[in-house]
Structures are given as structure tokens and as C-alpha cells.
Amino acid sequence: MEMTARTLGHLLAPVSQEQATTLRDGADGWTIVEVVCHLRDFDGFFRGRAELLLAEETPLLPAYDHEAIAIARNYNADRLTDAYAALLRSRAATQALFAGLTEEQWKRGGIHPEVGPFSLTDAAFQVSLHDQTHTEQILKIPTGRTA
Numbered sequence: 148m149e150m151t152a153r154t155l156g157h158l159l160a161p162v163s164q165e166q167a168t169t170l171r172d173g174a175d176g177w178t179i180v181e182v183v184c185h186l187r188d189f190d191g192f193f194r195g196r197a198e199l200l201l202a203e204e205t206p207l208l209p210a211y212d213h214e215a216i217a218i219a220r221n222y223n224a225d226r227l228t229d230a231y232a233a234l235l236r237s238r239a240a241t242q243a244l245f246a247g248l249t250e251e252q253w254k255r256g257g258i259h260p261e262v263g264p265f266s267l268t269d270a271a272f273q274v275s276l277h278d279q280t281h282t283e284q285i286l287k288i289p290t291g292r293t294a
Contacts, residue, residue: 148271149238151275151279151282158285164180167183170290176288178222179288183227185216185281186278188216189211190241193241193270194240196208196270205258207260210261245271253266
């Protein structure tokens with residue numbers, strides 16, 4: 148989790164605010180700042196799901212509409228540096244939560260709205276896979292950076 152968040156920082160370092168809010172990963176795609184805001188918010192959502200798994204017996208986990216959230220929160224109006232700094236703060240809290248789990252807690256589970264049975268182990272993998280997917284998305288956006 149830490150590695151992908153830090154790697155993202157290296158990819159973002161040469162990207163200007165203008166590039167971050169205008170270049171997209173396709174005609175109907177997202178800008179870099181939209182992707183980073185999505186990662187920031189979903190890191191918190193993923194942590195919230197993990198906290199729910201710890202607090203309740205077999206909870207039904209909440210679903211999120213990522214497109215609606217991006218529109219409602221006007222992601223593209225955010226500053227890239229602020230969104231990334233907020234992602235790092237959120238990620239530190241997420242890492243701390245997972246780092247403090249006992250062997251028994253790792254087995255706790257609930258029901259994910261899209262995939263069904265879902266454990267804290269699954270939640271940790273989801274964070275990392277989500278990071279990788281969106282890091283690849285950013286790499287596909289032509290900024291002229293050398294990575």
C-alpha cells in the first residue's frame with residue numbers, strides 16, 4: 148500500500164496542474180487529478196469498509212458509485228498536490244489499521260455489494276489492486292513525462 152502511493156508521487160512530480168486537469172485517458176476518460184481524487188476518496192471508503200468488518204458480524208458493505216461521486220465532488224477543480232497529500236494522509240491511516248490487525252481479525256468478513264463474501268484480507272488486496280489499476284490509468288495519459 149505504501150509503495151504504490153509513493154510510486155504514484157514519482158509519476159505525478161513532473162505533471163503540471165494544467166496537465167492534471169486537461170489531459171485524459173481517452174475521449175470520455177478521467178483527468179489525472181480526477182484519478183488521484185478518486186484514489187484519495189476510495190482509500191477512505193475502503194478503510195471504512197474494513198472498520199465495518201471489524202465492528203459488526205458479517206455486515207453488508209456499502210456500495211459506491213464512483214462516477215456520481217466524481218461529479219458531485221467536482222474532482223477536476225481540486226489541486227493535484229492537495230489531492231495527493233490527502234491521499235498520503237488517508238493511506239497512512241489505512242496502513243495503520245491493517246498493520247494493527249490480529250490473526251483472528253484478518254479472518255473477519257462481510258458481504259461486498261459486488262463480489263459477495265469479503266474478508267479483511269480481501270479488503271487489503273482490493274486497496275493494492277485498485278492502486279495498480281489507477282496507476283496504470285495515469286500512465287496511459289500522455290503528459291510528456293519520463294517515468
